[in-house]
Amino acid sequence: MTPPFSRDYDESDVRVRPSRRGSRPRTKDRPAHDDARIGQVTTVDRGRWTCLVDGHEVVAMRARELGRTSTVVGDRVALVGDTSGAPGTLARIVRVEPRTSVLRRTADDTDPYERVVVANADQLAIVTALADPEPRARMVDRCLVAAYDAGMTPLLVLTKADLADPAEFLANYAGLDIAHIVTRRTPGGIDGLDELHAALHDRMTVLVGHSGVGKSTLVNALVPGVDRATGHVNAVTGRGRHTSTSAIALALPGGGWVIDTPGVRSFGLAHIDPDHIIDAFPDLAEGTADCPRGCSHDEPECALDAWVAGGHAGPSGTVRLASLRRLLRNRGGSDDTEPREPE
Ligand SMILES: Nc1nc2c(ncn2[C@@H]2O[C@H](COP(=O)(O)OP(=O)(O)OP(=O)(O)O)[C@@H](O)[C@H]2O)c(=O)[nH]1
Ligand SMILES: [Mg+2]
CATH class of the missing domain: 2.40.50.140 (Nucleic acid-binding proteins)
Structure with missing residues (x-):
């Protein structure tokens, strides 16, 4: 129970009781x-x-x-x-006030209840550790879908490069035009911060990722005077401890905002329109004009194969189409992307 509290009343407390026969809907009676x-x-x-x-x-x-x-x-x-x-x-x-963007997620793909995670952000930083916990391409793909659906620019942030080489994981994204930044812990602090600062400058960026990937560690390094709690990753299960429990927006010293969020187990994506994802691939979107009605863009009749074969999407068209289809496929299905406990 929330304890009662007193406050001053003002004009906005006045409620006009609509008459029973009144034609004005009650919502119109709101004070300005x-x-x-x-x-x-x-x-x-x-x-x-x-x-x-x-x-x-x-x-x-x-x-x-x-x-x-x-x-x-x-x-x-x-x-x-x-x-x-x-x-x-x-x-x-x-x-x-009207929102310029909304980042939504559901607990899983069957959950009818969508939660708005953050409003008005224009960049989604998908934070993934290169090790400890192990990177999951499927989780990254799903976050990319969420970013495209929300109209946000995706940014890949690969942390803990002191533990593993980024090249192998980055190869998954060769076909997509996604900016990426690699950070690593060094005895003197965190390497890669200057690039990260530059990428976040004057934007509203939300950090998302599994627990333990180092989101709060980055925020502490980016914003002077901030001391977000950070937690260890369990050595046996490879899981983080869900240290951060609520989202917080922090002003960046050079302008812009960074939003730290609690680690998520998965990024549930109910109700995503495939056309929103395709819009993020302008070189391919044009080629869907010849698709059958209601094309899933992942079926034999899809016109995109011919479009790419005809060279309309440039030399990287084949790789990009494969990447697009992977995203479309990863949109659905069950999703337990967080490292599992050893059997
Ligand atoms: N080796 C190494 N460890 C790191 C690096 N960045 C963060 N860590 C460690 O990773 C662990 C988890 O970091 P957090 O910043 O708490 O992770 P988080 O993503 O905020 O986790 P939640 O709040 O649970 O979602 C801590 O023990 C950090 O010290 C890095 O670049 N290299
Ligand atoms: Mg945290």
Whole structure:
């Protein structure tokens, strides 16, 4: 139970009771909140939303009038009430501004309940350790699908190159135009940070990946003064410990945002439209004009084979088509991509 708390009432608490025969739907009676201040949600914890408003943190609750719309990290929100951010104060979120992107995932592919992980991010950094835990191409593929579906730019971040060579794993992505960065721990810190800083500059980037791949370690190195907890990977099972439990957006010193998220077991992808994925392959998308209606693009009648054979997609067309089909296939099916316990 949340303890009751007192707060000042203001004009936004006034509710107009619609008459029984009134024709105006109740939702139209909402106050306009012209006095609201705009903030950005940086983290959510037990029914409290922390928002950054003009450079200071304001803790807020959601107003009842928001109904069932979710409010997640990255959302831009309108706040009323006490927005001073002074200790013990609580503002109210009365509106969620239109989102430029939403990253969704489900617990698994059959889960009808989609969760919005983060709003308004424009880059998805898929963080994968080259060892400890072992890299999983299937997990990366599924994150790529989620990025394409959300209209976000994917970025591959391969960590722990001090433990294994990246070449073999990178070969899986040769056919895709995905930027990648390799980082490794050295006695002096983390190598590859300058490249990572450059790739994140002025963007809103969300880090996703299995537990233990080093997301929080990177965030600690990128943002001065931040001290996210990091956890060891179990030597026997190869699993991380799910150290981070909530997402947090942190401002990067040179401009831009990085969002650390808790490790996920898998990236469930219910309800993804194959055409969204194909749109991310402009050299191939054009070739689907001759496909039969409702083509899965992974069947004998698919026009893409002829398109590629005709050289329309350039010399790397064959590899790219194979990569596209792998993504389309990995969209469905069961998914337990996290390392399994030894039998
Ligand atoms: N050898 C090596 N270890 C690393 C590297 N980066 C991180 N680690 C270690 O990997 C372990 C897990 O790191 P975290 O940063 O907690 O991983 P995370 O992805 O945030 O994990 P969750 O919060 O559980 O999702 C820690 O013991 C880190 O010290 C690296 O480049 N090389
Ligand atoms: Mg973490």
